[in-house]
Amino acid sequence: MGKYILRRVLLMIPIVLGVATLSFVLMKLAPGDPAAAYLGDKATPEAVAQLRHAWGLDQPMIIQYFQFLGGLFVGDFGRSFIFQTTVLELLKLRMPATLMLMLVSLIFAVVISVPLSLWVAATKSAASAIVSRVFTATVQGMPAFFVGTLLILVLGVNTGLFPVGGYGSSLGEHLYSLVLPGIVVALTICPVLIRSLTAALNDSLSAEYTNFAASKGLSRSKIVRNYAFRNAGITGISILGIQVGHLVGGALVVENVFAIPGVGSLLMEAVLARDYNVVQALTVIFGVLVVLVYLLTDIVYSLVDPRVRLGA
Amino acid sequence: MPILEVDSLTVDIDGEVGRRRILDDVSITLEAGEPMGLVGESGSGKSMTLRSILGMLPPGAEIVEGEIRFRGTNILTSGSRRGYDQRIRGTGISMVFQEPAIALNPVMKVGRQITDAVAEHKGLSKRSAHELAVELMDRVGIADPERRAHSYPFQLSGGMRQRVMIAAALVQEPEVLLCDEPTTALDVTIQAQVLDLFRTMQQERGLGLLYVTHDLAVVAQLCQSISVMKDGRIIEHGVLQSVFDDPTEDHTRKLLTATPRIDDGVFAGTGGDASAGTSEGAR
Ligand SMILES: Nc1ncnc2c1ncn2[C@@H]1O[C@H](COP(=O)(O)OP(=O)(O)OP(=O)(O)O)[C@@H](O)[C@H]1O
Numbered sequence: 213m214g215k216y217i218l219r220r221v222l223l224m225i226p227i228v229l230g231v232a233t234l235s236f237v238l239m240k241l242a243p244g245d246p247a248a249a250y251l252g253d254k255a256t257p258e259a260v261a262q263l264r265h266a267w268g269l270d271q272p273m274i275i276q277y278f279q280f281l282g283g284l285f286v287g288d289f290g291r292s293f294i295f296q297t298t299v300l301e302l303l304k305l306r307m308p309a310t311l312m313l314m315l316v317s318l319i320f321a322v323v324i325s326v327p328l329s330l331w332v333a334a335t336k337s338a339a340s341a342i343v344s345r346v347f348t349a350t351v352q353g354m355p356a357f358f359v360g361t362l363l364i365l366v367l368g369v370n371t372g373l374f375p376v377g378g379y380g381s382s383l384g385e386h387l388y389s390l391v392l393p394g395i396v397v398a399l400t401i402c403p404v405l406i407r408s409l410t411a412a413l414n415d416s417l418s419a420e421y422t423n424f425a426a427s428k429g430l431s432r433s434k435i436v437r438n439y440a441f442r443n444a445g446i447t448g449i450s451i452l453g454i455q456v457g458h459l460v461g462g463a464l465v466v467e468n469v470f471a472i473p474g475v476g477s478l479l480m481e482a483v484l485a486r487d488y489n490v491v492q493a494l495t496v497i498f499g500v501l502v503v504l505v506y507l508l509t510d511i512v513y514s515l516v517d518p519r520v521r522l523g524a
Numbered sequence: 525m526p527i528l529e530v531d532s533l534t535v536d537i538d539g540e541v542g543r544r545r546i547l548d549d550v551s552i553t554l555e556a557g558e559p560m561g562l563v564g565e566s567g568s569g570k571s572m573t574l575r576s577i578l579g580m581l582p583p584g585a586e587i588v589e590g591e592i593r594f595r596g597t598n599i600l601t602s603g604s605r606r607g608y609d610q611r612i613r614g615t616g617i618s619m620v621f622q623e624p625a626i627a628l629n630p631v632m633k634v635g636r637q638i639t640d641a642v643a644e645h646k647g648l649s650k651r652s653a654h655e656l657a658v659e660l661m662d663r664v665g666i667a668d669p670e671r672r673a674h675s676y677p678f679q680l681s682g683g684m685r686q687r688v689m690i691a692a693a694l695v696q697e698p699e700v701l702l703c704d705e706p707t708t709a710l711d712v713t714i715q716a717q718v719l720d721l722f723r724t725m726q727q728e729r730g731l732g733l734l735y736v737t738h739d740l741a742v743v744a745q746l747c748q749s750i751s752v753m754k755d756g757r758i759i760e761h762g763v764l765q766s767v768f769d770d771p772t773e774d775h776t777r778k779l780l781t782a783t784p785r786i787d788d789g790v791f792a793g794t795g796g797d798a799s800a801g802t803s804e805g806a807r
């Protein structure tokens with residue numbers, strides 16, 4: 213197990229290098245110049261050139277590339293052009309809200325998907341099938357920012373139950389502010405989760421081991437819990453892990469709708485201002501994050517499934 | 525009074541090509557303690573008969589006629605698939621499935637799988653359930669049951685898994701045991717051992733046994749009577765010896781001649797000491 217984890221961690225090095233290179237190249241290919249963007253329309257060419265020199269943008273591309281990579285290795289992402297501080301400081305400030313949003317979303321996604329899938333698979337009732345199908349189809353057809361705006365209007369503005377935006381200043385306020393955005397982000401991955409989990413539950417409910425359990429006279433509730441859910445849940449873990457990648461994208465968009473001061477809004481501003489270092493740092497960090505979550509998923513999976521844990 | 529009576533059971537199933545009759549007027553009478561073989565070619569309805577008796581027909585199947593009586597009481601409470609007296613399962617009638625590799629929950633320890641149903645019914649503590657599992661595992665011939673009870677199915681051999689399933693089927697002391705080709709998935713040498721176990725258990729507990737197999741040699745070793753199925757019907761039934769000696773149906777004769785050892789070795793052994801091979805029969 214230890215060896216396996218080490219191998220997976222080592223495997224991350226080429227992945228991070230790839231992501232870093234890709235984000236570097238893409239930023240350089242994108243039109244626009246950060247110095248010109250920073251100084252505005254009225255700046256003289258001399259002033260722009262001077263700033264480009266100060267920011268190191270006049271160096272050969274290959275030097276810039278290796279400086280960027282070298283920085284990554286020591287955890288130095290450089291300075292932000294527009295915020296006048298190090299990228300690391302910016303991240304410390306903005307990252308917690310985003311990670312918190314992702315965590316809250318993940319919890320909501322599980323809390324919505326698991327009972328619904330169980331209801332559909334265990335009862336096989338027409339009502340549950342209709343509810344589930346309408347729900348997944350509706351949610352899937354609506355973009356997150358639209359659902360977000362809708363929830364803001366209905367639950368925020370009209371009833372005043374939840375804050376319409378912002379992040380508050382204490383943990384309690386944070387969580388309270390994250391309820392609506394959390395639901396919105398969760399909804400982006402719910403359709404896939406519900407569908408896969410329902411399918412996995414149906415599979416295990418028609419499996420031979422479930423038949424045998426029934427033939428022993430075990431109650432339906434015990435069969436659902438200890439036979440169907442135990443087996444389907446293991447499949448569910450890996451599906452959930454894969455969906456975390458989508459969660460990242462959802463969170464970044466939804467932050468902007470709810471004015472949450474996370475890295476989503478930071479990324480938006482940085483892209484518009486061609487703030488290379490910030491964009492590159494965020495790309496690399498999220499790349500690493502997703503890969504780490506996959507690794508974590510595999511570890512959890514192997515702990516939960518005795519066939520993997522004890523080596524089948 | 526017979527322990528189990530299947531009376532004019534008729535079952536239809538909705539399939540891709542429309543509604544089809546898969547069991548047609550099937551009647552079986554099993555006396556308490558009687559071991560009966562149920563044979564017939566593939567698709568003749570043997571498995572469906574067993575599944576009907578446990579109220580576990582596949583989706584789309586419907587009992588259109590007939591009764592299934594356990595100790596004289598109809599357990600088909602309303603004739604439909606849902607109307608089945610589930611209290612009978614495990615305690616009155618239980619079943620050993622064909623493939624132990626897929627019939628055990630892959631992520632649950634086998635000890636717990638043996639006793640989870642009885643523990644639920646009788647409200648056994650974890651501890652006494654475990655002790656019961658160990659006792660049963662010992663009874664079905666699993667060495668080192670204390671340790672094996674904590675194994676997962678994948679950690680056991682095929683023969684051992686089948687013994688686990690037998691233990692789970694017998695733990696609630698049912699009076700009828702249904703077996704659906706319980707040795708076909710096993711190695712030849714293991715088949716003989718498991719078959720021995722069935723015979724011991726049947727005799728020790730006076731079990732009514734309904735044993736489905738393709739293998740007439742197995743029937744000869746284990747059973748007193750035999751029913752032959754074809755196309756969803758019982759076409760022949762009788763005491764083992766008389767059916768084997770003088771089958772009334774051509775189809776039965778064909779089945780008999782398809783089994784190599786019927787004529788000599790096994791036959792003489794119906795009374796007890798059958799030692800013939802167990803696996804070379806027609807498949
Ligand atoms: N789930 C199902 N849906 C539709 N038809 C089925 C289903 N299961 C079985 N059948 C049909 O019912 C009939 C009886 O099948 P059954 O499984 O009882 O045969 P069997 O005698 O057990 O055969 P085998 O020796 O191959 O196990 C067959 O014609 C089969 O095609």
Ligand SMILES: [Mg+2]
Binds near residue numbers: 570571572704
């Ligand atoms: Mg069959």
